[in-house]
Amino acid sequence: MPNNLNTQDQALSSKIIFGPVNSRRFGKSLGIDLSPSKKQCNFDCLYCELKPAKTVDSYSDVLSVENIITALKNAFAKHQDIDVITLTANGEPTLYPYLDELIDEIDRLKGDAKTLILSNGATIDKAEVQKALLKLDTVKLSLDCANAQCLKKLDRASKSIDIENIKRGMLAFKEIYKGALIVEVLFVKNINDDAQNISGLNEYLLKLQPSRIDIGSIDRPPAYDVKGLNYDALLKLSKQFDTRLPIYIVSRKITKIKAENYSDDEILATLANRPLADEDIAILFDKESQKRVKELLNRGKLKKIENEGIFFYATP
Numbered sequence: 578m579p580n581n582l583n584t585q586d587q588a589l590s591s592k593i594i595f596g597p598v599n600s601r602r603f604g605k606s607l608g609i610d611l612s613p614s615k616k617q618c619n620f621d622c623l624y625c626e627l628k629p630a631k632t633v634d635s636y637s638d639v640l641s642v643e644n645i646i647t648a649l650k651n652a653f654a655k656h657q658d659i660d661v662i663t664l665t666a667n668g669e670p671t672l673y674p675y676l677d678e679l680i681d682e683i684d685r686l687k688g689d690a691k692t693l694i695l696s697n698g699a700t701i702d703k704a705e706v707q708k709a710l711l712k713l714d715t716v717k718l719s720l721d722c723a724n725a726q727c728l729k730k731l732d733r734a735s736k737s738i739d740i741e742n743i744k745r746g747m748l749a750f751k752e753i754y755k756g757a758l759i760v761e762v763l764f765v766k767n768i769n770d771d772a773q774n775i776s777g778l779n780e781y782l783l784k785l786q787p788s789r790i791d792i793g794s795i796d797r798p799p800a801y802d803v804k805g806l807n808y809d810a811l812l813k814l815s816k817q818f819d820t821r822l823p824i825y826i827v828s829r830k831i832t833k834i835k836a837e838n839y840s841d842d843e844i845l846a847t848l849a850n851r852p853l854a855d856e857d858i859a860i861l862f863d864k865e866s867q868k869r870v871k872e873l874l875n876r877g878k879l880k881k882i883e884n885e886g887i888f889f890y891a892t893p
C-alpha cells in the first residue's frame with residue numbers, strides 16, 4: 578500500500594477491500610464490501626452468515642465513492658493481474674446509493690478485469706438498479722422463493738418487497754442485459770425445498786432463461802436455527818427441475834453417494850438427460866467411468882461446454 582496514506586485511510590481501505598482470492602471459476606478475484614461497518618440489508622435471511630438484523634430499504638451508513646476508489650487503487654497497486662472485481666456487501670450491495678457512479682469509476686481503472694455483483698435480487702425491479710447493473714460483466718441474483726409466503730418465511734424480506742415485482746424485474750432486466758445473468762437458489766431443509774416452491778421456481782426459470790442456475794445450501798453457521806441440505810439431497814432436488822435448465826450444484830461438502838461404474842451407453846443416456854458439471858462426474862462416476870467419459874469426449878460422442886467458468890459434459 579502506498580505509504581502516503583494515513584493510518585485511518587489504511588484501516589478503511591482494508592475494511593472495504595477483501596482478497597484477492599483465487600477461484601478456479603473466476604480466477605484472481607478482488608472483493609469490494611459496500612457496507613463494511615454493519616449489516617445493511619433489505620432481507621434478514623434465516624441462513625444468513627451475518628447476525629440477524631432489522632431489514633432496511635436504504636443504507637444509513639454510506640461510504641463515499643472516493644473512499645472506495647482510493648481503496649481499490651491501493652489494492653491495484655499491491656496486487657497485479659486481478660481477473661474480476663466483485664461488488665458485494667455486509668448486506669445488499671444494490672442499496673448502495675451511488676452504485677451507478679461507482680461502477681463508472683471502477684470501469685475507468687479496472688483494465689482487463691471483469692466486474693461482478695452478488696445481489697439478493699430484491700431491487701432488480703428498480704430502473705436505477707437495472708441501469709447500474711447493465712454495465713457489469715456478470716450479475717448474480719438470488720431467488721430462493723417463487724411465492725410471497727416463502728419470501729416472508731425464509732428471506733424475511735422488508736415489507737416493501739414483493740416477489741412478483743422481483744420476478745417481473747428480473748425478466749425485464751434479462752431482456753436488456755448483454756452479460757451473464759446467473760440465478761442462485763439457496764435451499765433450506767423444510768423451508769423452501771417443497772414441491773410447490775420447486776415447481777414455481779422451475780416454471781419461472783424456464784421463462785427467464787438465465788445463463789446458469791446455481792443451487793446450493795447452507796455452508797457456514799446460519800443466523801437462525803435452520804438446517805441445510807447435503808449434496809445428495811441437492812442432486813435429488815435438481816432432478817425436479819426441467820432438464821433444459823443449466824443447473825449447477827454448488828455445495829458438494831457432504832455426500833454419502835458412492836461413485837458407480839457406468840458403461841458407455843449408460844454415460845450417454847445419463848448425459849443426454851441432463852448435462853453434468855465435471856465436479857459431479859468426479860462424485861458420481863468411478864475412475865473407470867471417468868476414463869470412459871474422456872474417451873467418449875475424444876471420439877466426439879460427448880461435448881464439453883463452458884458455462885460462465887463451469888465445465889459441463891453433455892451429448893452433442
Ligand code: SF4
Nearest residue numbers: 618620621622625668
Ligand atoms: S440477502 Fe444476504 S446479507 Fe442479506 S440477509 Fe440474506 S444472506 Fe444475509
